[in-house]
Amino acid sequence: MDKVHLGTLAVHGAWAEEPANAPALLPLYQSAAWAFRDLDEVDAVYEGRLPGAVYVRSGTPNHQALEALLAALHGGEAALATASGMAAFTALFLAHLRPGARVVASRDLYGTTLGLLGDLVRFGVEVVVLDATQLPQVEAALTPGSLLLVETVSNPRMRVADLPALAALARARGALLVVDNTFATPYHARPLDLGADLVVESLTKFLSGHHQVLLGGVVGPRALLEPLRGVAVRAGLVPNPWECWLGAEGAKTLEVRLARASATALHLARFLAGHPKVRAVHYPGLPTHPDHAVASRVLRRGYGAMLAFELAADRQGINRFLRALRRIRLVLSLGGTETTLSHPATSSHRFLSPAEQEALGLHEGFLRLSVGIEDPEDLEGELQGALEAL
Ligand SMILES: Cc1ncc(COP(=O)(O)O)c(C=O)c1O
Incomplete structure (x- = not known):
């Protein structure tokens, strides 16, 4: 090695040869900046003639891997990884809306998505919020070039959107159908x-699936996605490589986690529906759910790992129920390997007025369960015990 001083050694000493064989996992490329041998290599990477990266905001192999995964899982032509689900919507709105544009949104959207739509009104975007299960209302609201926004399975009542019917309406009106598929x-x-x-x-x-990342994505045809990619890179709506790496690792177990969790959710929904202290259960897999028939067409391999139920209890009663639970904790998110409960009236729907909460059927005794991969009998036993404490 040429003779250099300690300061230079400290900067350049930790370096290893490019391995001759491949690691079992895609390496984490936790580098914000990338080096080039010469200007020809700069041109080749920019133009996509050589694989590589320029700068972390415009993507690294970890971004590319996650995007390839998302596109493959959804059977889409291309995907964009974003820093969160909300960043995905921000990129979508910045890329596809302009003053005078119309968004037709389901009233059952995640509250923060509706909040973000509210922010768009300042930029001259018209937002129409309606009950997307009422197809004639949707048809009347759609205009050419508008965006129709629904969730496959909604929060907190697990309403299921009739996606083929909505897609047909959007197509006939020259609108774009955008679906938030987070619960499904x-x-x-x-x-x-x-x-x-x-x-x-x-x-x-x-x-x-492991409560470890904040991460989102959009999948679809390349022609629709490229404008989003440009905006996401310019506006910094992209994730960092570490989150892409963790997100892709977590997704490897998607099938085994959800096969287990959604079978358990059906089991628990039936158990809760038969319990005298439970007033109502909202689960699309139950024939009593208003969208059971739609769900049987739109969903596959079961009805999902989310359900909601109503107890005839006041705040003290709900607190007793929550404190009686041992492993099922009150967690204001969803989708982990652990079964968790949330209370929409004080969390996801906290900022709605009492009248708006009432319109959604929310009250103190309304609880939402995100089912994890624990043993179903243990979960049933724990819920049974806590219901006795009510
Ligand atoms: C249905 C749905 N869509 C989007 C989001 C937003 O995702 P993120 O928290 O990753 O921004 C959430 C978050 O709770 C959600 O429940």
Whole structure:
């Protein structure tokens, strides 16, 4: 080695040869900056003639790997990885909306998505919020060039969107159908196969599945996605390599996690529906759910790992129920390997007025369960014990 001083050694000493064989996992490329041998290599990487990266915001092999995975899972032509589910919507809105544009949104969307749509009004975007299970209302609201926004399975009442019917309406009106598939994941639904133009996922939930990342993605045809990619890179809506790496690792177990969790969810939904202290259960796999028939067409391999139930109890009663649980904790997210409960009235729907909460049927005794991969009998036993404490 040429003779250099300690300061130079400290900077350049930790370096290893490029391995001759491949590691079992895709390496984490945790480098914000990339080096080039010469200007020809710069041109070749920029132009896609050589694989490589320029700068972390415009993508690394970890971004590319996650995007390849998302596109494959959804059967889409291309995908964009984003820093969160909300960043995916931000990229979508920045790329596809302009003053005078119209968004037709389901009233059952995640509250923060509706909040973000509210922010767009300042930029001259018209937002129409309606009950997307009422197809004539949707048809009347759609205009050429508008965006129709629904969730496959909604929060907190697990309403299931009739995606083929909505896609047909959007197509007939020259609108784009965008589907948030976060509760269903590609395990239970592939909206692109059902006619959607773009699908959005929050990988923060089941898709990555371990409460470790904040991550999102959009999948669809390249022509629709390229404008989003440009905006996402310019606006810095992209994830970092570490989150891409973790997200892709978590997704490897998607099928085994959701096969187990959704079978358990059906078991628990039936158990809760038969319990005298439970007033109502909202699970699309139960014939009593208003969208059971739609869900049987739109969802595959079961009905998902999310359910909600109502107890006839006041705040003290709900607190007793929560404190009586040992492993099922109150966690204001969803989609982990652990079974968790949330309380929409004080969390996801906290900022709705009492009248708006009432319109959604929310009250103190309304609880939402995100089912994990524990043993179903243990979960039933724990819920049974806590119901006795009510
Ligand atoms: C249905 C749905 N869509 C989108 C999001 C937003 O995702 P993120 O938290 O990754 O921004 C959430 C988060 O709770 C959600 O539940």
